[in-house]
Amino acid sequence: MALQNITVLGSGTMGAGIAQTAACARFDTTIYDIEDRFLDKAKTGIEKRIARQVEKGRMDGLDAADATNRLRYSSDLAAVVGAADYVIEAVPEKLELKQDIFRSCEEHAPKGCILGTNTSTLMISSIAEALADPGRLIGIHFFNPVPVMKLIEVVMGPDTSNTAYVATLEVAQKMGKETVKVRESPGFTTSRINALIGNEAFRMLEAGVASASDIDKALKLGLNHPMGPFEMVDLVGLDARLNNTRALFEALGDEAYRPSPLLERLVSAGRLGRKNGRGVYRYDDEGQRIPGSDDVTG
Numbered sequence: 051m052a053l054q055n056i057t058v059l060g061s062g063t064m065g066a067g068i069a070q071t072a073a074c075a076r077f078d079t080t081i082y083d084i085e086d087r088f089l090d091k092a093k094t095g096i097e098k099r100i101a102r103q104v105e106k107g108r109m110d111g112l113d114a115a116d117a118t119n120r121l122r123y124s125s126d127l128a129a130v131v132g133a134a135d136y137v138i139e140a141v142p143e144k145l146e147l148k149q150d151i152f153r154s155c156e157e158h159a160p161k162g163c164i165l166g167t168n169t170s171t172l173m174i175s176s177i178a179e180a181l182a183d184p185g186r187l188i189g190i191h192f193f194n195p196v197p198v199m200k201l202i203e204v205v206m207g208p209d210t211s212n213t214a215y216v217a218t219l220e221v222a223q224k225m226g227k228e229t230v231k232v233r234e235s236p237g238f239t240t241s242r243i244n245a246l247i248g249n250e251a252f253r254m255l256e257a258g259v260a261s262a263s264d265i266d267k268a269l270k271l272g273l274n275h276p277m278g279p280f281e282m283v284d285l286v287g288l289d290a291r292l293n294n295t296r297a298l299f300e301a302l303g304d305e306a307y308r309p310s311p312l313l314e315r316l317v318s319a320g321r322l323g324r325k326n327g328r329g330v331y332r333y334d335d336e337g338q339r340i341p342g343s344d345d346v347t348g
């Protein structure tokens with residue numbers, strides 16, 4: 051039976067993007083959050099982004115109306131999972147929170163409903179400890195911004211069933227995404243490599259090997275990376291990167307992941323990236339990078 055009803059848990063950055071992508075792929079999509087004000091914010095954001103697609107001629111008006119009509123917003127968890135074929139959880143990255151929410155899913159969702167988690171760092175097996183049937187749980191790891199980024203990492207726990215895997219491929223394919231299959235391990239494939247490159251870039255900067263903008267330029271023009279490591283960390287948030295790198299260092303025990311002291315200092319100084327206008331680079335009120343602003347000492 052084809053999957054039709056998707057329920058997204060959490061309406062933040064990722065949840066809103068996932069719900070938008072699901073509705074545009076003609077899934078009947080319900081988005082859940084704990085308070086109506088979060089849902090209102092997500093609705094406004096989704097509708098604005100869909101309208102922008104129409105303005106730019108990237109989406110037909112009828113398709114936009116169809117997507118908008120397929121979206122439902124609710125703060126009643128039992129009701130939203132009650133008719134779901136596939137749940138995608140995108141609540142904050144806290145093990146107990148994810149376990150609690152999946153326990154409720156197991157109680158209220160239909161037996162065949164697959165449970166997907168968008169966790170970026172937690173082990174599928176740890177979350178699955180809360181479930182009577184851990185075979186239903188799988189990692190479906192999206193990238194930000196979800197409507198734009200092509201990849202989903204499909205993360206298999208030791209007990210994840212083939213049924214959950216096949217269903218996840220079906221969801222991904224209908225959303226127009228490519229997949230890679232990953233055995234659960236710290237940082238999966240993308241975050242593990244990205245943290246390593248980012249950490250080394252900070253070490254090189256601290257050692258005075260080159261300026262931040264020249265390191266970015268070198269990776270873009272010499273290695274064909276679409277973004278430099280400092281442009282990337284400013285987008286992701288220096289605090290989020292520091293947390294990820296610390297977690298990988300603890301999990302893998304590899305010195306290469308010991309967070310660079312420069313990254314630690316910048317976070318302590320409140321330089322968090324684009325989100326507060328000052329990371330490795332500085333940004334003006336419109337979010338434009340200020341030329342020549344890559345002095346990390348000041």
Ligand SMILES: NC(=O)c1ccc[n+]([C@@H]2O[C@H](COP(=O)([O-])OP(=O)(O)OC[C@H]3O[C@@H](n4cnc5c(N)ncnc54)[C@H](O)[C@@H]3O)[C@@H](O)[C@H]2O)c1
Nearest residue numbers: 060061062063064065083084140141142143168169170194
């Ligand atoms: N931001 C990223 O780039 C990114 C990328 C990949 C994966 N992730 C993962 O996705 C998940 C969500 O991240 P995010 O950046 O969207 O976070 P976010 O803080 O933007 O959104 C989280 C949402 O969950 C809601 N929430 C809190 N408690 C809840 C509960 N008990 N039930 C339902 N909703 C609840 C919050 O109100 C908020 O709207 C995390 O596991 C994160 O690691 C994030």
